[in-house]
Amino acid sequence: MFCFNNFILVRQLTLGAYLRRMGRRNRNVNKFAQRKRERREQERNPQEKPASDTRKHYEDIVRENAAFEEYYKTQKVCPEEEWPTFMKSLKENLPTAFRITGSKCEAAALMNIVKSEYFSEILNVKLQAEGQEGEEIKPINLSWYPGGLAWQLRLSRTDIRRSEPLYRLHNFLVAETAAGGVSRQETVSMIPPVVLDVQPHHKVLDMCAAPGSKTAQLIEFLHSDEESTPTGFVMANDVDNSRCYMLVHQAKRLNSPCILITNHDSAVMPSLVMSDDQSPGGTKPLKFDRILCDVPCSGDATLRKNPDIWLKWSTGNGNNLHGIQYRVLRRGCELLAVGGRLVYSTCSFNPVENEAVVHRLLQETGDSVKLVDAAPMLPGLKYHKGMTYWRPASKDMVFYEKYEDVPEKWQTVVRPQMFPPKPEDLDKYNLDKCIRILPHHQDTGGFFVAVFEKVSPLPWEKEEKVQNQGDETEKKEELKKEPPKKKRRMGGYREDPFVFFSGDSEDVFPSIKEYYDLNAEFDSTCLLTRCHVGKKKNIYLVSPVVKDLVQRNESNIKIINTGVKTFVRCDNKNMTCPFRLSQEGLQSITRSIGPKRRVRILKEDLITVLQNDNPSNPPDLKQFTEHTQNLVKDLATGSCVLEYHDEESNLQLTLVGWRGVHSLRAYTATPDTVHYLRLLGADYSKYDINKFKKASDIPDAEADSTDVTEAPETAKENGANETEVQSTSS
Template sequence: MCAAPGSKTAQIIECLHRDESNPIPSGFVIANDVDNKRCYTLVHQVKRLESPCFAIINHDASNLPNLKFNDGNILFDRILCDVPCSGDGTLRKNPDLWKKWNPGHASSLQSIQLRIATRGIQLLAPGGLMVYSTCSMNPIENEAVVGQLLQAFEGQISLVDISDKLPGLRTKPGLKSWCVIGKNQEIYNSFEEVPKNMQSLFRPNMFPPSNDILEQLHLERCIRLLPHYQDTGAFFVALFRKIDKLVDSSLSIQEETSQKRQVEENVFNEDGANFKRARYHRENPFIFFEEKDIKGFWQEISEFFGVHPSFPADQLMTRIASDSGRNIYFVSDSLKQIVTLNQDRIKFINMGVRLLVRTDLRNDKDKRSLRLAQEGIAIINNYFSKRRIQLEQQDLLLLLSHAHTQFANLSESVRNQIQNMSDDLGSLICLYNIKQHDLDIPIIFVSWRGRNSLRPFVSHSSRKFYFALCNIDSMTINEIIDKLTIEEKATNQKKDDNS
């Protein structure tokens, strides 16, 4: 719900793809953040995972609109509610925070934390799980919020004991008693101790409930990760399970303040939150291929690369007209439905995996005007049967060591495979299997076939990884990459001089 910058989102997407034999799993991840700029940081973080099963949206998490799906609204099986917090758990890695932090920050954040978590519970499917987490140790942001949720949704959610879920991880149970500390280090053990002129800052739900209620909440099922336990930062985690569908269609959580202020009610509608969207620049729409695109524009591409008939071409999309779009993306069927039904009311920032990229041959209205994108190689390898070459190790090392490799320098086997193809310029799929400890490790990457050479589209970091798999020592790898960088700069300079 508050996904940027994206490290946790990336881990969730990796879990979704734990079965490497299935590049298009049935599930999907919706990552949201209220900050438009941070959404693009999130895009940068997750696009490296090359998944067709994620979408990034830009909304206020406390007022997140329902997503239409099939005949109703989506209720999620799993929700991560990693809310904005005072961040005192990150002081070790963020020493600048010492200058700004004070214990009073928590009191100003609890309200939004509670609203976001409440909306998360409403979007959770019966039997589903929601993690509430912060990187703070202040109980106002942690146990106080958890306790308020359990009381507000009494009988409809429960707190799951997760103390034994990660054996070997040293944790501390959630607190059952705490005091509230103000900005100037003043300490209050109960709301009655708070001066009237301060009651606008501190609310009753920031303090521990009565002992009778406390025993029913089981706050000890939360876990606290303390920095000195594992030489880490500090973290708080609570896991909720939704027992059943919410009894009421709406829920009011009252935040009691001083007598001078009226009780503020935050009403969250189970059937749909008020739709408010930040006013940023308008995103280009996502345009899916229609029947005319599949039978016309896509047909020639499909024949050129030998795309299997089972490939779901209707799940391809662009941000502008399909016959002139710079990039062509692929998304899962579920995400296609979500976008189609919600694009007019949800601000989608990014989704899916890039499959094809428009080349400099834009004026050629044929298959050569598009090249395969390395990001989509898992899907490409499953469905594209033509223009594939099997490399020998000497070919692999040669291609990875240079920006361009002449055909004459490749092995006879590879030269014969290229010769047996059509003479068309365009993308090729290069394959090589490394055998290590009775395991076959496939290396698959995209190259461009020129008139006399091959150009691999492989990042420097991936090249280093492939070299390491081939048992090349790190010093040699760094020397190769340094020479490659010089070679690429010279090639780019030559292009600039000729343009």
């Protein structure tokens, strides 16, 4: 569990580095095994920097690699006349990009703040490097991002320290990332979820999901209808157990009861089942409507962000990854429903990792899977069409026209499936429907995206079906005789169990139902705890479809996490129910909570509550307006919902509150408190220390290490433990 000291530590490290460090502290580390693990991790994710690397070396890296240039010039990844611009752009630092997240009304309010408070200041800034003409900083709205919610601007670490308005914007981005109001994500990395076209009823699989920036987008799209809980879900999977916890962190920021995190090798992902509405008690195979296949890759299109790739680039990287990329994609197509959509993406320029994988898949699947032209979904995006011709090369930089030319010693590395289609077959595959984004197109990283639609069962699925029908009776007989299957051994840490409530009769539920006046539609069987015995501490909520998924497949796949924390034990003598509400799960159950525990608070009172967040000195009821005092007069002490609705802007805020004997306060974590005060246009200066002067004095490397690339878990909700709660009953 995180404690506050850990929180500070995480703020100074990326989450990955933090997890690695915690892992090291908690175990008796075998250094040899540790190095081996790091090497393996590095091979699996070449685009990730090794744990021992720090950014301070990045500025010293010579951004050149002759083999890289020769390889891509030969492959003609861009027209000859664009080559110098392509190379120049690759050597520059990457601009910052971010998108506004959260509910529609909050996103709209935050967007106004960004434009009026931060961008307007920046537009007057001209950054002047020594001896050069001042460069204007102009935020660019990404035309193709739904709702116009994504932006890109040049905001390098050095620039932040040269200009106070830029520093302020940077601070805003860090704070709002922690509160879930903003997600910082590379521009091109936002593309796959957009072209996947996720709707609230879709069953979505993210096969290689960690660290989870695209998963976060998938969840946001799933929740696009704010009036109801989605009937679909997102299953986010990664083979790397420790990276799965990055997904847990992402999911926590977005408070969705519709996400499930699993830990499996996607290339051999087991077939899952779900309840069959047509046959009560029965099951049917689970097929996904949308699948994201953002495979591990050489990452050479991220050179601007990860300059250390200049030092280690070789043709071997791409060749070695082609196999696993293909196997993950093929399994994805098997798990996809007919009529479903799959997006394959990499951050590599290499046709062997891109079009060759797509071509191999199309060859094997015949007419059952087709490429879709996704460009119309990305208005204004500059890109190149997919390549139709390339030449695989061996590590010694010899290029081959056809497999027959490959010398024996390279034949296990350069495989026949890596070659392009014959010219007469080009129309059959339409590889030009793939999308290639190069860094100089719009000052971003590079990227590759291919969008598939499954139009009929795969050839081998059809065969299996026929054979299955014939064998059905025979199989039933065999099954009877078969000894019980051995339980699959699953790697990584052992997770706590997922223990669902048996229904309204579950021991603690009647008092929760009574206290919060839960309506009849509330399904208590969707509540769960993570322990079989002992006092229930935290109670989590999942959507009905996720409950079904967990219950039907738990023994078949390793589930790392699911559910939003909705009720937290709080044995307080002033409260008749032993559970308080949790901000994380509030959005999911607010519609089920009756009027008994709701307070429709005025704006000024909400500001008072948020500005006085010291749990040992909560604001006295006398500090509130008469309106609010009257509302809480007859409200029994304990947990409650504080609601605020601004009719004019339609801003709606719902917070967990606590009615003390003489006080009223909110149960929000500090980043959320700042976020709400910001949305209310109130003063939050006590949390927003201007460190600009201090920061401009510290050297580059130190400043870099304080950047929070992946936002850590927010600090504990203020006073969110029992002792503090008890002390508020003043």
